[in-house]
Amino acid sequence: MQAVTIHGYGGPDVLRVQEVTKPRVQPNEVLVQVKASGVTTADALMRQGTPRFARLFLGLRKPKHTITGTGFAGVVVDAGAEVTKFKVGDEVFGETSVRFGANAEFVAVADNGVILKKPSFLDYASASLMCDGPLTSMNFLQYLGEVQPGQRVLINGASGSLGTAAVQLAKQMGAQVTGVCSSKNVELVLSLGADEVIDYTKTDFTRGAATYDVIYDTVGKSSFGACKRVLTQKGKYLSPVISIGLLFQMLGTSFVGSKKALFDATGLKKPEILKEMLRKLLMYIQEKKLDVVIDRQFPLEQAVDAHAYVESGHKRGNVVLAMGA
Ligand SMILES: NC(=O)c1ccc[n+]([C@@H]2O[C@H](COP(=O)([O-])OP(=O)(O)OC[C@H]3O[C@@H](n4cnc5c(N)ncnc54)[C@H](OP(=O)(O)O)[C@@H]3O)[C@@H](O)[C@H]2O)c1
The missing domain is CATH 3.40.50.720 (NAD(P)-binding Rossmann-like Domain)
Structure with missing residues (x-):
C-alpha cells in the first residue's frame, strides 16, 4: 500500500510517499481502508520532533513509528476474530493517537480504541478531522x-x-x-x-x-x-x-x-472519554450547530506539500489528505 513515511526529524521534505507492507489485523483490530486523513499542526510538530522533550515518547533519535498521521476516516475491510463492535463494510472514523499510521491507504485500529461509526451526514474529510x-x-x-x-x-x-x-x-x-x-x-x-x-x-x-x-x-x-x-x-x-x-x-x-x-x-485521555465527547460533537454536526472548516485537500502523493502548507502557520481551519473519498 502507499503511505507517508518518516525516518528522521526535520522539515516537510523528510517525508516520503512510498510502498509499504499493508498492516495485518490482530484479533482485536479492524483494518480500515482510509478515505481521508488529517494533516494537522500537531503532526507537523511531531515531524519536527518539537518540543524536544516530546522525543522521549516519539523516539529519541528518530521517530519510533514510521508512518505519519493520526486522524482517519474510511471503510472497514477486515476484522479480527475478537472484534464485535464493527463489521466489514462499516464506515468509521477516529484517531490512532501515539500509534500513528493514519496517513496511509490502510490502517489497523483496535476496536476499543478511538473509533466510531461514521454517520451518513458527515463526509469522510470532515470525519477524519473530528479528533483535532x-x-x-x-x-x-x-x-x-x-x-x-x-x-x-x-x-x-x-x-x-x-x-x-x-x-x-x-x-x-x-x-x-x-x-x-x-x-x-x-x-x-x-x-x-x-x-x-x-x-x-x-x-x-x-x-x-x-x-x-x-x-x-x-x-x-x-x-x-x-x-x-x-x-x-x-x-x-x-x-x-x-x-x-x-x-x-x-x-x-x-x-x-x-x-x-x-x-x-x-x-492521551481514555478512549471512552474521547468517544463520549465525539458523540456529542456528532450531535452538534447533525443539528448543523458545528461545521468542520476545511481549507485545502491534497492527494496522498502530495503529503509533503500538505505539511509545508500546514507549517506556514496560516491555514484557515483544516488540511486533509483525500484518498478517493
Ligand atoms: N493539547 C492538545 O490536546 C492539542 C491537540 C491538538 C492540537 N494542539 C496544538 O494546538 C495548536 C493549534 O493548532 P491549530 O491547528 O488550531 O493551529 P493552526 O490552524 O495551525 O493555526 C493557524 C491559524 O492561526 C492564526 N494565527 C497565526 N498567528 C496568530 C496570532 N499571533 N494571533 C492569532 N491568530 C494567529 C492564523 O491566522 P493568520 O493566517 O491570519 O495569521 C491561522 O489561521 C498547535 O500547536 C497544536 O499542536 C494541541
Missing part, C-alpha cells in the same frame, strides 16, 4: 474551561483548526464569544458565530479594557502572564500548546491566586 480541532476544543472549553452560559470567552487563533471549532462550540455553550484573528479571516470568524472579532494585526487584546472569564489561546501566541490583566477574578487561561513556561504557570497557579493557567493533552 473539534475534539480538542470540546475538551478544553467544556472540561478545562467549564464554560457557562453568559460567560465571556476569548478565542485566540480563531481562524485555525482548534479556533474555528472553538468559536462554534463556545457559542453552543451559551458564551459571549470574542474571536482573535487577522483582517483576512474576520468574515470567516464572524460567520462561525463570534459576537465580536479583534484583529490581532491592529489591536493587542491583552492591552484592552474588556475582561474575559476564559481565554483559550489555541495557538499559544500569548501567555498567562500577558493575559492575567484581562482575566476576570476567577478567570482561566487555557492553552493546548505546551511549553516549559506554561507548565510552571500551571503549577504556580494551582497553589496561588484565583486566576488559573491550564493545559491538557487531549489525545
Whole structure:
C-alpha cells in the first residue's frame, strides 16, 4: 500500500510517499481502508520532533513509528476474530493517537480504541478531522474551561483548526464569544458565530479594557502572564500548546491566586472519554450547530506539500489528505 513515511526529524521534505507492507489485523483490530486523513499542526510538530522533550515518547533519535498521521476516516475491510463492535463494510472514523499510521491507504485500529461509526451526514474529510480541532476544543472549553452560559470567552487563533471549532462550540455553550484573528479571516470568524472579532494585526487584546472569564489561546501566541490583566477574578487561561513556561504557570497557579493557567493533552485521555465527547460533537454536526472548516485537500502523493502548507502557520481551519473519498 502507499503511505507517508518518516525516518528522521526535520522539515516537510523528510517525508516520503512510498510502498509499504499493508498492516495485518490482530484479533482485536479492524483494518480500515482510509478515505481521508488529517494533516494537522500537531503532526507537523511531531515531524519536527518539537518540543524536544516530546522525543522521549516519539523516539529519541528518530521517530519510533514510521508512518505519519493520526486522524482517519474510511471503510472497514477486515476484522479480527475478537472484534464485535464493527463489521466489514462499516464506515468509521477516529484517531490512532501515539500509534500513528493514519496517513496511509490502510490502517489497523483496535476496536476499543478511538473509533466510531461514521454517520451518513458527515463526509469522510470532515470525519477524519473530528479528533483535532473539534475534539480538542470540546475538551478544553467544556472540561478545562467549564464554560457557562453568559460567560465571556476569548478565542485566540480563531481562524485555525482548534479556533474555528472553538468559536462554534463556545457559542453552543451559551458564551459571549470574542474571536482573535487577522483582517483576512474576520468574515470567516464572524460567520462561525463570534459576537465580536479583534484583529490581532491592529489591536493587542491583552492591552484592552474588556475582561474575559476564559481565554483559550489555541495557538499559544500569548501567555498567562500577558493575559492575567484581562482575566476576570476567577478567570482561566487555557492553552493546548505546551511549553516549559506554561507548565510552571500551571503549577504556580494551582497553589496561588484565583486566576488559573491550564493545559491538557487531549489525545492521551481514555478512549471512552474521547468517544463520549465525539458523540456529542456528532450531535452538534447533525443539528448543523458545528461545521468542520476545511481549507485545502491534497492527494496522498502530495503529503509533503500538505505539511509545508500546514507549517506556514496560516491555514484557515483544516488540511486533509483525500484518498478517493
Ligand atoms: N493539547 C492538545 O490536546 C492539542 C491537540 C491538538 C492540537 N494542539 C496544538 O494546538 C495548536 C493549534 O493548532 P491549530 O491547528 O488550531 O493551529 P493552526 O490552524 O495551525 O493555526 C493557524 C491559524 O492561526 C492564526 N494565527 C497565526 N498567528 C496568530 C496570532 N499571533 N494571533 C492569532 N491568530 C494567529 C492564523 O491566522 P493568520 O493566517 O491570519 O495569521 C491561522 O489561521 C498547535 O500547536 C497544536 O499542536 C494541541
